[in-house]
Amino acid sequence: DADVTQTPRNRITKTGKRIMLECSQTKGHDRMYWYRQDPGLGLRLIYYSFDVKDINKGEISDGYSVSRQAQAKFSLSLESAIPNQTALYFCATSSSGNTEAFFGQGTRLTVV
Amino acid sequence: QKEVEQNSGPLSVPEGAIASLNCTYSDRVSQSFFWYRQYSGKSPELIMSIYSNGDKEDGRFTAQLNKASQYVSLLIRDSQPSDSATYLCAVIGANNLFFGTGTRLTVIP
Numbered sequence: 001d002a003d004v005t006q007t008p009r010n011r012i013t014k015t016g017k018r019i020m021l022e023c024s025q026t027k028g029h030d031r032m033y034w035y036r037q038d039p040g041l042g043l044r045l046i047y048y049s050f051d052v053k054d055i056n057k058g059e060i061s062d063g064y065s066v067s068r069q070a071q072a073k074f075s076l077s078l079e080s081a082i083p084n085q086t087a088l089y090f091c092a093t094s095s096s097g098n099t100e101a102f103f104g105q106g107t108r109l110t111v112v
Numbered sequence: 113q114k115e116v117e118q119n120s121g122p123l124s125v126p127e128g129a130i131a132s133l134n135c136t137y138s139d140r141v142s143q144s145f146f147w148y149r150q151y152s153g154k155s156p157e158l159i160m161s162i163y164s165n166g167d168k169e170d171g172r173f174t175a176q177l178n179k180a181s182q183y184v185s186l187l188i189r190d191s192q193p194s195d196s197a198t199y200l201c202a203v204i205g206a207n208n209l210f211f212g213t214g215t216r217l218t219v220i221p
Contacts, residue, residue, distance in 0.1 A: 033209070040120065042200065042213035043156070058208075090155060094209065100146050101202070101209055103155040 003027045006091050006104035013081050013111055021076045021107050023091030031094045032074040033101065034058075034066060036087040043090065049074055050096070081111040115139060116203050118212035126220050131188040133215050135201030138182070144204040145177055145184045149197045150214065156200055160186060191219045 004025045013019050023032065031050050035043040035058075045058030047066040055066060063085060067075045078085055088108050092101040117136045125131045133147075144163055148156035162168045162175040162184065174187040184203075188195055196219050201212040 035211075040213065043211040045208070045210070048208065088153075092209075099144070100158045100161055103157070106153075106155050108153075 004091060004093055004102055004104040006089075006107050008107060009105060010108045011110070013109070015082055015111055017081050019078045019081055019109070021089055021091075021109070023074045023076070023104055025072050025091075025093045025102075025104075027093055027095075027102060028071075029093040029095045029102075030071065031096060031101075032068065033092040033094075034064075034074070034076045035090045035092065036060065036085075037090060037106075038087050046076065046089075078109075078111075081109075083111045085109065086111050114212075115205055115210035116201055116212040118201050118215050120213055120215060122216040122218060124218045124220055125191050127191060127193060129191050129219075131191045131195065131217055131219070133186040133188075133199050133201075133217070134183060135185065135203075135212055136183045137201075137203045137205065137210075139203070139205030140179075140182065142203045142205040145175070146202040147173075147175060147184075147186045148200040148202060148211075150200055151197050188217075191217075193219050193221050195219050 033048045034046040049068045065077045091104040094101040147160040150156040160175040162177045168175045172189045176185045198214040198216045200214045
């Protein structure tokens, strides 16, 4: 099993629908991140959390919200999906300190 | 100014050649630097980390860090077609992890 698991792996949804992307990890890391990736734009940070009671906005948080339900779980919600939120979404984790991040398999989201 | 800048490429090299990938960063206090490889549609995977000035070698990969000039590079020796991927530079700055837009590398057999 993967250390960082994202569900669903693929999702097609309609404009205006609420959708939740889930991430769970077995690495015991404190820090969790949500990124989106668009062609030519690299990985852009949406939200991050350094522990269960800590939630921080990233560079592109508008239209998104998150919940850190436990150390191992970090969910991303799109309250009212719009087509320009069509992208590849990645969850990542890292331990505290200056250490590398480990990524989930990604969720390909299409908003029609 | 973006935290991390990379030449988006694409970069094409013949099989067996050296591929050179470059990255600059804006936060002078950054301490940790990473190179990730990402195949199309897949998640990024870590291939190198470097924390001190100088070179760090791991097999065919060498990471180079120059904090005074705020750049980090990745050399891939004896490039193979399986090295064809997008390479992402990442830097920990302002207590967070920032990525460049990636350089697409194609190794031509």
